[in-house]
Amino acid sequence: MSDFSERDKELLAMFDMTEEQVSADVAKMEDENADHGITGPVHYGLHMLPKSDEPMKSMTVKLPESQYERVTAAAKRYHISRSEYVRRQLAGAF
Structure with missing residues (x-):
C-alpha cells in the first residue's frame, strides 16, 4: 500500500516525479549524519546559542x-528540548 494520497500522486505527476524518487529524497533528507548541503548533522542536547552575551x-x-x-x-x-522549541517558536525560527 502506498503512503501517498491521490492528491500527492496528482502533484507528483505535475512535476514528473515518482513515489520512489520522493521516498529516496526523504531518506536522504532525514539522515541526520548526512551533509548534503540542505541540513547538517544533528547534535543532540545542543541548543541555539544566544546572539549576545546577554544572560538567560x-x-x-x-x-x-x-x-x-x-x-x-x-x-x-x-530532537531538541521543549524549552529550545519554545524559544525558536518565539523567535519565529519555525
Missing part, C-alpha cells in the same frame, strides 16, 4: 495538557 532568564509557562503534548511531540521531532 527562566520563565515558567502553564499550558493546557493538549498543547503541552503538542509542544513535546514537536520538540522530539526536531
